[in-house]
Amino acid sequence: METLIVNVLLTLMMLAVVVLARTRNLFSVIVLSGLYSFLMATVMVALDAVDVAMTEAAVGAGISTVLLLGALHLCRSEEAKPAHKPWLPLAVTASAGLLLVYGTWDLPAFSDPEAPIHKHVAPRYLEAGPSETGVPNVVTAVLASYRGFDTLGETTVVFTAGAGIVALLRRRRRKTADKEAP
Amino acid sequence: MLAHIWSHFDYWAMIFLAMAGLFIVIARGNLIKKLVGLGIFQTSVYLLYVAPGKIVGGTAPIVAEGFRVYSNPLPHVLILTAIVVGVATLALGLALVVRIREAYDSIEEDEILRRDQAPDGGGEA
Numbered sequence: 016m017e018t019l020i021v022n023v024l025l026t027l028m029m030l031a032v033v034v035l036a037r038t039r040n041l042f043s044v045i046v047l048s049g050l051y052s053f054l055m056a057t058v059m060v061a062l063d064a065v066d067v068a069m070t071e072a073a074v075g076a077g078i079s080t081v082l083l084l085g086a087l088h089l090c091r092s093e094e095a096k097p098a099h100k101p102w103l104p105l106a107v108t109a110s111a112g113l114l115l116v117y118g119t120w121d122l123p124a125f126s127d128p129e130a131p132i133h134k135h136v137a138p139r140y141l142e143a144g145p146s147e148t149g150v151p152n153v154v155t156a157v158l159a160s161y162r163g164f165d166t167l168g169e170t171t172v173v174f175t176a177g178a179g180i181v182a183l184l185r186r187r188r189r190k191t192a193d194k195e196a197p
Numbered sequence: 198m199l200a201h202i203w204s205h206f207d208y209w210a211m212i213f214l215a216m217a218g219l220f221i222v223i224a225r226g227n228l229i230k231k232l233v234g235l236g237i238f239q240t241s242v243y244l245l246y247v248a249p250g251k252i253v254g255g256t257a258p259i260v261a262e263g264f265r266v267y268s269n270p271l272p273h274v275l276i277l278t279a280i281v282v283g284v285a286t287l288a289l290g291l292a293l294v295v296r297i298r299e300a301y302d303s304i305e306e307d308e309i310l311r312r313d314q315a316p317d318g319g320g321e322a
Contacts, residue, residue, distance in 0.1 A: 017251075017253045017254075018203065018204075018253060021207060021248075021251075022203070022206050022207070022210075025206065025207060025210035025244075026210070028210070028214060029210060029213050029214065029217075032213075032214055032217045032218075032237055033217070035221075035233070035237075036217055036220065036221050036225075036234075041227065041229055041230065044229075044230055044233055045229075045233070048233045048236060048237070051237065051240070052240070055240050055243065055244075058244070059243070059247060062247050062248060062250070062251045062268070063250075063251055063252075063255060063256060063257045063258070063267075063268035064247045064250075064257070064268070064272070064273045064276070065257045065259075066273055066277060067243065067247060067273050067276050067277055067280070070277055070280050070281070071240075071243070071280055074280050074281065074283075074284050075236075075240065075280060075283075075284070078284055079236065079284055079287055082284075082287060082288050082291055083229065083232075083233070083287075083291065085291075086229060086291040086294055086295055087229060089295045089298065090229065090294065090295065090298045090304050092227065092229065092298075092303075092304050092305075094225065094226070094227040094230055094305075095226060095227070095305050095307070095308075097224075097225075097226065098307065101220075101224035104220055104223045104224035105220065105224070107223070108216040108217075108219050108220040108223075109216070111216060111219070112212050112213065112215075112216040115212045115215075115216075116208075116209055116212055119205055119208040119209065119212070120205075122205070122208060122249075123249065124201075124204035124205065125204045125205065125206070125207050125248065125249075125251070125253075126204075126251050126252050126253040127204075128252055130249060132249050132250060132269055132272075133250075133252070133269055136271060137250075137269045137270060137271050140270060140271070141258065141260065141267055141270065144260070145260045151259055151260045151261060152258070152259045152260075153258040153259070153260060153267070153270040154258055154270045154273045154274055154277070157270060157271065157274045158274050158277060162274065165278065166278070169278050169281055169282065172281075172282050172285055173281060173282070173285045175285075176285035176286065176288060176289045177285075177288075179289050179292070180288055180289055180292040183289075183292040183293060183295075183296050184292055184295065184296075
């Protein structure tokens with residue numbers, strides 16, 4: 016039953032992406048990408064990744080959509096009709112996809128409890144995590160306690176991106192001000 | 198064979214989404230649409246990580262009385278970081294698109310390349 020839910024949601028996501036690739040109105044593209052992100056969040060709930068689902072719904076479907084709409088407002092653009100049919104990219108991505116599918120042949124089946132991913136490291140966190148950190152949510156325990164420095168590094172990445180955006184957009188404002196001055 | 202398709206469908210859906218994202222990035226000329234495609238590629242990787250950690254019949258990795266089977270928490274931690282970094286790169290990319298639009302008055306790749314190759318040099322940047 017759980018496998019059925021996940022597979023149906025994944026099919027819906029594939030449909031959303033196909034429609035998105037064929038749409039040229041950028042507003043529709045952005046709305047479809049928001050829909051895609053919400054479907055992804057739902058899949059994450061079905062896959063027991065509730066923390067990821069919450070973050071994906073807030074950041075992926077919320078903030079990303081707002082950022083894209085803001086950029087669309089500043090650019091006011093519609094995608095131009097392509098000059099020719101994209102046969103070469105289609106062939107490249109299709110063959111790369113087939114190679115990857117060939118690579119999945121030997122991978123463990125969905126939800127196989129004997130898969131290597133369930134045999135190392137994770138059981139140790141699940142057993143000792145709550146008593147060592149005092150946090151029953153193991154994801155939070157790993158994120159904020161065991162791997163706290165990684166999360167600090169992540170904050171540095173976000174800060175760097177923010178500094179880059181400020182540098183890019185402030186320069187723009189000063190230039191327009193220069194132009195207006197005699 | 199049918200059972201194999203059923204139990205590996207999540208991998209194939211992930212591959213389809215990644216390849217569709219890659220296709221949008223290389224085949225579409227509009228820069229905003231390219232960034233949406235890049236985002237689809239990024240989110241497909243979340244599936245690649247989280248789906249193998251799922252155990253049917255298990256529950257979310259929040260330890261409580263009465264539950265013995267939990268899904269694997271480690272992919273969730275990695276992907277939480279990836280989501281936040283993903284939105285940071287998207288924001289930076291969109292800021293670059295806005296700057297390109299200021300300089301070239303267009304966000305179509307063909308138009309930008311044409312103006313770059315024009316002898317009088319298009320754009321102020």
